[in-house]
Amino acid sequence: MDPLDDLAGRLPRGTVTTDAEILRDRAIDSWALALLRRVRGDDLPVPAAVVFPARTEEVAAVLAWACEARVAVIPRGGGSGVCGGATADVGSIVLDLSRMNHVVSVDPVSRVVQAEAGVRGDQLEDALATHGLTVGHYPQSIVSSTVGGWIAASSAGQASTGFGAIEDVLLGCTAVLPPGAILRCRPVPRSAAGPDLRRLLVGSEGTLAVVTEATLACRARPPGWDWLVFGFPSFAALAGGLRDAVRAETGAAVIRGYDEADAQLNFAALGHAGGCVGMLGFPAGPGEPAVGNALAARQEQARDVLRRAGSSGPLDASYGEHWWQHRHDAVDTYARIMGPDRAFGPGVIVDTFEVAGLWSDVPGLHAGIRDALAAHAQAVLCHLSHLYSSGSSLYFTFLISGMDDQDAAARYLAAWDDAVRSCAAAGGTLTHHHGVGRLKAAYLTGELGEAGVDVLKKIKMALDPQQIMNPGVLLP
Amino acid sequence: MDPLDDLAGRLPRGTVTTDAEILRDRAIDSWALALLRRVRGDDLPVPAAVVFPARTEEVAAVLAWACEARVAVIPRGGGSGVCGGATADVGSIVLDLSRMNHVVSVDPVSRVVQAEAGVRGDQLEDALATHGLTVGHYPQSIVSSTVGGWIAASSAGQASTGFGAIEDVLLGCTAVLPPGAILRCRPVPRSAAGPDLRRLLVGSEGTLAVVTEATLACRARPPGWDWLVFGFPSFAALAGGLRDAVRAETGAAVIRGYDEADAQLNFAALGHAGGCVGMLGFPAGPGEPAVGNALAARQEQARDVLRRAGSSGPLDASYGEHWWQHRHDAVDTYARIMGPDRAFGPGVIVDTFEVAGLWSDVPGLHAGIRDALAAHAQAVLCHLSHLYSSGSSLYFTFLISGMDDQDAAARYLAAWDDAVRSCAAAGGTLTHHHGVGRLKAAYLTGELGEAGVDVLKKIKMALDPQQIMNPGVLLP
Numbered sequence: 009m010d011p012l013d014d015l016a017g018r019l020p021r022g023t024v025t026t027d028a029e030i031l032r033d034r035a036i037d038s039w040a041l042a043l044l045r046r047v048r049g050d051d052l053p054v055p056a057a058v059v060f061p062a063r064t065e066e067v068a069a070v071l072a073w074a075c076e077a078r079v080a081v082i083p084r085g086g087g088s089g090v091c092g093g094a095t096a097d098v099g100s101i102v103l104d105l106s107r108m109n110h111v112v113s114v115d116p117v118s119r120v121v122q123a124e125a126g127v128r129g130d131q132l133e134d135a136l137a138t139h140g141l142t143v144g145h146y147p148q149s150i151v152s153s154t155v156g157g158w159i160a161a162s163s164a165g166q167a168s169t170g171f172g173a174i175e176d177v178l179l180g181c182t183a184v185l186p187p188g189a190i191l192r193c194r195p196v197p198r199s200a201a202g203p204d205l206r207r208l209l210v211g212s213e214g215t216l217a218v219v220t221e222a223t224l225a226c227r228a229r230p231p232g233w234d235w236l237v238f239g240f241p242s243f244a245a246l247a248g249g250l251r252d253a254v255r256a257e258t259g260a261a262v263i264r265g266y267d268e269a270d271a272q273l274n275f276a277a278l279g280h281a282g283g284c285v286g287m288l289g290f291p292a293g294p295g296e297p298a299v300g301n302a303l304a305a306r307q308e309q310a311r312d313v314l315r316r317a318g319s320s321g322p323l324d325a326s327y328g329e330h331w332w333q334h335r336h337d338a339v340d341t342y343a344r345i346m347g348p349d350r351a352f353g354p355g356v357i358v359d360t361f362e363v364a365g366l367w368s369d370v371p372g373l374h375a376g377i378r379d380a381l382a383a384h385a386q387a388v389l390c391h392l393s394h395l396y397s398s399g400s401s402l403y404f405t406f407l408i409s410g411m412d413d414q415d416a417a418a419r420y421l422a423a424w425d426d427a428v429r430s431c432a433a434a435g436g437t438l439t440h441h442h443g444v445g446r447l448k449a450a451y452l453t454g455e456l457g458e459a460g461v462d463v464l465k466k467i468k469m470a471l472d473p474q475q476i477m478n479p480g481v482l483l484p
Numbered sequence: 485m486d487p488l489d490d491l492a493g494r495l496p497r498g499t500v501t502t503d504a505e506i507l508r509d510r511a512i513d514s515w516a517l518a519l520l521r522r523v524r525g526d527d528l529p530v531p532a533a534v535v536f537p538a539r540t541e542e543v544a545a546v547l548a549w550a551c552e553a554r555v556a557v558i559p560r561g562g563g564s565g566v567c568g569g570a571t572a573d574v575g576s577i578v579l580d581l582s583r584m585n586h587v588v589s590v591d592p593v594s595r596v597v598q599a600e601a602g603v604r605g606d607q608l609e610d611a612l613a614t615h616g617l618t619v620g621h622y623p624q625s626i627v628s629s630t631v632g633g634w635i636a637a638s639s640a641g642q643a644s645t646g647f648g649a650i651e652d653v654l655l656g657c658t659a660v661l662p663p664g665a666i667l668r669c670r671p672v673p674r675s676a677a678g679p680d681l682r683r684l685l686v687g688s689e690g691t692l693a694v695v696t697e698a699t700l701a702c703r704a705r706p707p708g709w710d711w712l713v714f715g716f717p718s719f720a721a722l723a724g725g726l727r728d729a730v731r732a733e734t735g736a737a738v739i740r741g742y743d744e745a746d747a748q749l750n751f752a753a754l755g756h757a758g759g760c761v762g763m764l765g766f767p768a769g770p771g772e773p774a775v776g777n778a779l780a781a782r783q784e785q786a787r788d789v790l791r792r793a794g795s796s797g798p799l800d801a802s803y804g805e806h807w808w809q810h811r812h813d814a815v816d817t818y819a820r821i822m823g824p825d826r827a828f829g830p831g832v833i834v835d836t837f838e839v840a841g842l843w844s845d846v847p848g849l850h851a852g853i854r855d856a857l858a859a860h861a862q863a864v865l866c867h868l869s870h871l872y873s874s875g876s877s878l879y880f881t882f883l884i885s886g887m888d889d890q891d892a893a894a895r896y897l898a899a900w901d902d903a904v905r906s907c908a909a910a911g912g913t914l915t916h917h918h919g920v921g922r923l924k925a926a927y928l929t930g931e932l933g934e935a936g937v938d939v940l941k942k943i944k945m946a947l948d949p950q951q952i953m954n955p956g957v958l959l960p
Contacts, residue, residue, distance in 0.1 A: 163676075191933065196875065200917050201913055202689075208684065227731070365672055398594050443676045
């Protein structure tokens with residue numbers, strides 16, 4: 009029997025499709041290089057089929073079949089990944105979880121939500137809004153990324169400084185491992201019962217298992233946000249000021265710091281007069297516990313910290329409101345630049361590199377990666393967006409033009425090569441929350457060392473001996 | 485050649501000892517059953533040797549030898565574990581890390597400390613005090629437990645509600661895997677580069693690798709603590725009040741809630757008049773950022789939350805100060821009861837069971853486990869000590885007398901059996917921060933399911949194919 013007929017026979021009608029348009033659409037994610045290749049008309053591989061399971065047990069049936077048939081399985085959430093983590097090869101099947109998009113239950117006493125892996129961020133938040141709750145996980149991609157994708161790609165939202173990253177809200181989950189075993193991690197706030205299996209899935213990028221359901225911690229939904237914005241004369245002063253601010257634990261859930269170039273681009277509409285910009289967003293409003301006197305006192309404390317840290321003075325709160333209102337625009341902008349429209353012309357590529365390091369290393373990471381990218385790119389912007397007591401993420405946006413010749417891919421990869429090397433030289437990690445995918449797999453040994461990659465490869469071989477799970481991704 | 489002579493020849497002089505007293509001392513940890521057996525004069529197994537490495541490379545040499553000689557290796561920190569995680573079998577060697585007790589470096593800009601695995605908690609804190617810093621990881625066992633033990637056993641300190649558990653401060657580490665590979669995870673605040681290898685070590689209880697060094701996040705050292713204490717008429721009211729308090733994010737780093745029996749025992753010296761007790765400890769004092777108006781406003785907010793949650797009213801702050809001053813007494817009390825002195829007589833055993841669950845499950849866990857233990861024990865106390873927005877730990881202390889006959893071990897294990905089953909029935913995890921060890925290994929399938937245990941066993945076989953690493957612990 010044809011293996012695909014065999015697969016289709018094991019699943020409800022309509023679960024497996026070989027529709028050419030669907031195959032083409034699910035062949036790539038939002039990796040800039042793939043989008044560039046597609047718009048250039050390159051002959052990109054497409055999968056043999058796209059499978060749309062509706063239940064965990066159907067995912068198990070798919071993996072059982074794939075192990076027997078030795079077919080590669082590419083799990084897919086919203087396709088918003090930017091490192092090629094969901095890229096189909098010829099002969100593979102894409103496991104599209106978009107039909108598993110139900111919010112299963114909300115426990116208002118424990119403030120937890122159980123959701124299927126294919127639930128999109130905006131769907132999740134809409135369901136929670138009726139309970140006055142939020143997960144507080146707000147990636148820029150929230151309208152196109154999914155619960156399962158957040159776990160697989162080790163996501164962090166824009167309020168992660170206060171509300172935590174995905175591992176901080178992940179309490180329980182269900183996942184399917186080859187050849188179809190169903191792993192159920194019961195939702196608990198913490199457990200010391202062995203290495204945390206939930207955390208083994210975070211960042212595994214579909215190479216070990218398919219997450220089908222998760223229970224996430226929620227919090228009171230902030231009715232609004234209140235912004236403190238300060239200017240800084242230099243990146244060093246900005247970093248130092250925000251470092252002190254995060255350590256003051258004033259309750260600011262969003263902390264962002266823009267270098268001069270990034271501030272100029274983002275706040276030109278507000279007539280920004282130059283310099284770096286730091287902003288603190290406080291959950292605020294009548295339903296929020298941390299309000300009233302405590303909010304006022306916390307904000308005064310934050311002002312005091314920023315003043316003493318060498319700020320050039322307060323800026324208008326509209327900077328924060330402007331960012332909040334436009335925080336998802338970059339997704340559309342990216343689609344317009346990189347998609348079929350090619351708003352900036354066919355030869356322009358825009359990409360992002362989000363690293364992280366200790367505060368001691370942050371100045372070196374900023375200068376080193378900026379300079380490395382500037383040797384290839386026409387524009388390089390950077391902001392700090394996920395801050396910790398010990399360090400910060402640095403989010404670089406870069407634009408390279410003239411990418412309309414046959415050497416474009418090589419030149420794109422050369423820019424990445426220099427950027428990743430300068431990151432490692434400055435002591436940073438090559439990804440804070442976008443993951444590794446195909447883009448950075450070759451650099452994983454530099455990141456984790458031979459011993460670290462060896463551990464991951466041994467785990468991969470132990471759990472997926474037929475190597476059906478998302479081959480080519482993550483591991484070098 | 486005798487394998488031990490071979491081992492000794494690979495290491496500096498004095499690294500390997502077969503001194504009978506040292507072998508006997510390092511044969512067990514602080515597991516109540518082992519202490520009972522020792523004091524009864526039972527013939528306990530002792531290891532073939534105790535090895536005291538001074539460097540990571542010496543640990544690697546030991547694991548290389550152990551893989552060749554097929555000798556079991558029992559990594560040992562401070563021996564403070566209470567589940568038998570560091571128990572020697574005949575023929576095994578104990579890898580005692582107490583010579584690796586150096587604080588390697590402190591980075592005051594990033595606020596991180598790099599310490600060898602054998603550094604005890606009090607040593608670590610003493611070294612940080614000169615920098616005005618603290619890790620904020622304060623397990624009750626702080627004067628006898630070590631950095632490496634905290635990671636291996638998935639430790640959580642008494643201020644974990646505000647300062648996080650060990651995984652929240654673990655930024656980087658060095659570990660040795662069989663047969664001697666050295667894994668170095670660079671310290672970064674967060675990384676999305678694959679499944680987090682640092683987290684694979686947390687809770688691994690020496691079954692996968694030996695942690696030899698770690699970089700931990702620090703914070704400003706609180707000059708003191710300021711306490712809010714409230715009485716509650718019932719356990720349900722207590723749990724509800726503290727649940728609301730933790731969600732208010734008022735900056736209380738320590739939150740504790742005592743049921744009636746536990747409050748009576750702990751606060752008898754203060755003339756406690758009955759009822760449950762909830763306390764919130766705020767880092768306070770001139771060097772602490774969260775002070776002044778913000779502290780006063782936060783405390784007022786906390787008072788308001790507790791009043792509205794059904795508290796029977798404020799109690800004196802001396803409850804908090806009393807707890808803080810006596811917070812390590814239980815370690816001494818335990819030693820006096822369970823050690824050679826047998827302060828309560830030879831037939832008394834005291835043990836603790838620390839579970840965790842969602843808030844919805846907390847009342848059922850409290851009643852279920854209390855009743856299960858009460859069928860075996862003369863006293864059962866419970867407090868909440870690690871609180872989350874989604875749930876809480878429940879820490880049961882129980883005392884069984886009449887354990888001086890030959891059936892004592894069986895009766896002890898029968899009490900555990902009932903307690904663990906009632907925990908599972910009520911939806912909890914069987915350990916919040918003590919780990920699994922030998923005591924709970926048989927219950928791991930109930931905890932993680934067949935699929936979960938299968939994943940851990942496959943990882944174990946992949947990383948430790950000769951099964952030299954702490955056999956008999958964690959895995960059923």
